[in-house]
Amino acid sequence: MILFAILIALLGLALTAGGVYLLTLGGSPYYLLAGLVLLLNAWLGYKRHPLTRTLFAVFLILTMLWSSWESGYDWWALAPRIGLFLVLAIPLLFSKEADNGGRKVLLPVWAVLALMTLGSVLANPHDLSGKLDTQVDSESPKLGNSPEDSWYAYGRTNMGQRYSPLDKITTENVGQLEEAWRYSTGDMKGPKDVGETTYEATPLKIGDTLYLCTPHNWLVALDANNGSKRWVFDAKVPPESQRQHQTCRGVSYLPPSSGEAPSAEKLDIAAETQAPVQCDAELFLPTSDARLIAIDPTTGARCANFADNGELDLTHNMPFKQAGYYYSTSPPVVANGVVVVAGSVNDNYDKNSPSGVIRAYDVKTGELVWNWDSGNPDETAPIAEDEVYTTSSPNSWSVASADEELGLIYFPMGNRTPDQLGWYRSENEEKYSSSVVALSLKTGQVEWVQQFVHHDLWDMDTPAQPVLLDLDTVSGKQPALVVPTKQGDVYVLNRETGEPIFPITEKSAPQGTVALDNASPTQPISALTFRPPTMTEKDMWGATPLDQMMCRIQFKSLRYEGQYTPPSEQGTLVYPGNFGVFNWGSVAVDPKRQVMFGMPLYLAFTQRLVKKDGSDMGPANQGEQGLNSNDGAPYAVDMKPLLSPLGVPCQQPPWGYVAGVDLKTGETVYKHKNGTVRDLTPLPLPIKMGVPGIGGPVITEGGLVFMAAAVDNYLRAYDLSTGEELWRARLPAGGQATPMTYLNSQGEQMVVQVAGGHGSIGTTIGDYVIAYKLKR
Structure with missing residues (x-):
């Protein structure tokens, strides 16, 4: 009884103190009342009073009623609210102290509430079950120019569908998949690397060779049959502490004029030391020190015919050239005789940063064909040598798509830095930020633009590659473009005109900014949306009542009037947060069945404007999470996830899902929790919780979806029609890259996943490329 009294007294003191503070913020009175009851219970226990057990039984009942009222019948919500108190009741149940009457009251109450809590494990209130209509369209859809086995x-193609017509692996035999081979690149995160060092590459399969890049911009050629190394080109990228990202998502390919895929040679010496050669086919490697390198697919040598012996300096004509502030993390687009390159500009380091210009170069010579600068959008003729592009104009850091028949290329656009300070933007920059823009492949002129956030103050860049398909609508078949966004909307547009296929409406948005700024009175929303409901204090979460209370204090201390609450010196809750509901992994679309598979996730962030008063702010320019200086601006900005004192998200799970959408109707047919806590807790428990992730899915003709992405280290196969997980394989490192699939020379379907981890979400670091195939 004494031990019980001590534990309850300590918990009661903490809850009372925190509960008083929470109440002053306008929060729930429960924690204060619970703290006072526990203090009384502790005093009764210390005095060995006969009411000790009875009072605790009443407290448990009232706590269960309050918990159920707040959260419903949901294990992940109930257990943190009442679980600790049920555990603390155990000493009372087995204490030898007299008071059998109290024990007779407490024991049945404890047993019933424990069974109710455990029973909630079987409930699944967040699940949406359904079955997609996967009847194949009778017409042959456009799949792009990649051969079926490649x-x-x-x-997979410039249409960005992430769809393969291969069907040798099916829902019936996917359980027979096993590892076929594994390759380690040797490129690992080093002590001088930035925190956001990530392995996000999706390989290409051309002929009998796989080509992939690594975080430090090595281009690796592997035998597609057995994973053995053919050659490695090392771009020799030096470390740079001011880069926000150290990654490479992929390389791009120009087929030879003959149309036949090249046959790579196995070399015993480093490919980068080879003398430049004349190239017909070319691979294009973007680097994190702002170069574009053209490489011969056969030998790995640089292409003598492209730019300066295969290397193009992308800092040319930039208004500012701070080291590490500009580079490309995503592959360029090769289409209609040009290679089109965009770039990533560091967020919130300096208001005077490099331009977000998008440039098209001749694929064979590297000569500049056109440049489109969103700060000066009408002048697309190649800029003169002594001219510069617009300072800090909105950039496109993700992957673009192209329709070679229409002659259009589609770029998901970011924002002008600083992200949270809007008064530096020109009228043109306002027009093109946080949008998708369609440019002419021939001239770079704008054909149309559709904006997804007006006067973006939250870093809601359009992060994902647009997906192209021909879609059956009530108006007939239309050339469609599907764009998922950070804020959770999925926009479906006519890719020829930019007109919405699914309606877009405007909703009122919160107002009130710092003195120099303004907020848009309305924001767009798509009829197809995965936006979460407005968050409330009830949504705060924690492993115990204590850290849940601390999360509530955080929540009530922040400014939050719903989505698009403007940034503030007080600190603003941004939900959905900077990781978005969707990110660069985009979605996969089956153009035959006209369905979409995606991985929506839900994590709240905080953003606080830090007014510069000349005092030392401490370490700055910490990347996407932390304090960034915004040099030249009156405010720095501090951004981070909303986390409990234990370092877990403050909001109630699930945090991650898989979802299936019928694109013909816009209906979300299923939505299931995705991923386990195996790699989030000290004990490796594969409890399905719905965890965050970053990466993308791949759909196959066999009715399957392959995806890793989640923060537990697994590659999974799902049934496309239902979203049910059918198979999974344990990965040696985080799988934050989109997989791909192809046929080897024996006609066997292979599935390849890069597993190397992700710096900012803390998954296991590695350097693996792993291939799977069916057992023979």
Whole structure:
């Protein structure tokens, strides 16, 4: 009884103190009342009073009633609210102290509430079950120019569908998949690397060779049959502490004029030391020190015919050239005789940063064909040597798509830095930020633009590659473009005109900014959306009542009037947060069945404007999470996830899902929790919780979806029609890259996943490329 009294007294003191503070913020009175009851219970226990057990039984009942009222019948919500108190009741149940009457009250109450809590494990209130209509369209859809057995571009083709027509692996035999081979690149995160060092590459399969890049911009050629090394080109990228990202998502490919895929040679010496050669086919490698390198697919040598012996300096004509502030993390687009390159500009380091210009170069010579600068959008003729592009104009850091028949290329656009300070933007920059823009492949002129956030103050860049398909609608078949966004909307547009296929409406948005700024009175929303409901204090979460209370204090201390609450010096809750509901992994679309598979996730962030008063702010320019200086601006910005004192998200799970959408109707047919806590807790328990992830899915003709992405280290196969997980394989490192699939020379379907981890979400670091195939 004494031990019980001590534990309850300590917990009661903490809850009372925190509960008083929470109440002053306008929060729930429960924690204060619970703390006072526990203090009384502790005093009674210390005095060995006969009411000790009875009072605790009443407290448990009232706590269960309050918990159920707040959260419903949901294990992940109930257990943190009442679980600790049920555990603390155990000493009372087995204490030898007299008071059998109290024990007779407490024991049945404890047993019933424990069974109710455990029973909630079987409930699944967040699940949406259904079955997609996967009847194949009778017409042959456009799949792009990649041969069926190959993977020619980041999304397989420039259409960005992440769909393969291969069907040898099916829902019936996927359980027979096993590892076929494994390759370690040797490129690992080093002590001088930035925190956001990530392995996000999707390989290409051309002929009998796989080509992939590594975080430090090595281009690796592997035998597609057995994973053995053919050659490695090392771009020799030096470390740079001011880069926000150290990654490479992929390379791009120009087929030879003959149309036949090259046959790579196995070399015993480093490919980068080879003398430049004349190239017909070319691979294009973007680097994190702002170069574009053209490489011969056969030998790995640089292409003598492209730019300066195969290397193009992308800092040319930039208004500012701070080291590490500009580079490309995503593969360029090769289409209609040009290679089109965009770039990533560091967020919130300096208001005077490099331009977000998008440039098209001749694929064979590297000569500049056109440049489109969103700060000066009408002048697309190649800029003169002594001219510069617009300072800090909105950039496109993700992957673009192209329709070679229409002659259009589609870029998901970011924001002008600083992200949270909007008064530096020109009228043109306002027009093109946080949008998708369609440019002419021939001239770079704008054909149309559709904006997804007006006057973006939250870093809601359009992060994902647009997906192209021909879609059956009530108006007939339309050339469609599907764009998922950070804020959770999925926009479906006519890719020829930019007109919405699914309606877009405007909703009122919160107002009130710092003195120099303004907020848009309305924001767009798509009829197809995965936006979460407005968060409330009830949504705060923690492993115990204590850290749940601390999360509530955080929540009530922040400014939050719903989505698009403007940034503030007080600190603003941003939900969905900077990781978005969707990110660069995009979605996969089956153009035959006209369905979409995606991985929506839900994590809240905080953003606080830090007014510069000349005092030392401490370490700055910490990347996407932390304090960034915004040099030249009156405010720095501090951004981070909303986490409990234990370092877990403050909001109630699930945090991650898989979802299936019928694109013909816009209906979300299923939505299931995705991923386990195996790699989030000290004990490796594969409890399905719905965890965050970053990466993308791949759909196959066999009715399957392959995806890793989640923060537990697994590659999974799902049934496309239902979203049910059918198979999974344990990965040696985080799988934050989109997989791909192809046929080897024996006609066997292979599935390849890069597993190397992700710096900012803390998954296991590695350097693996792993291939799977069916057992023979």
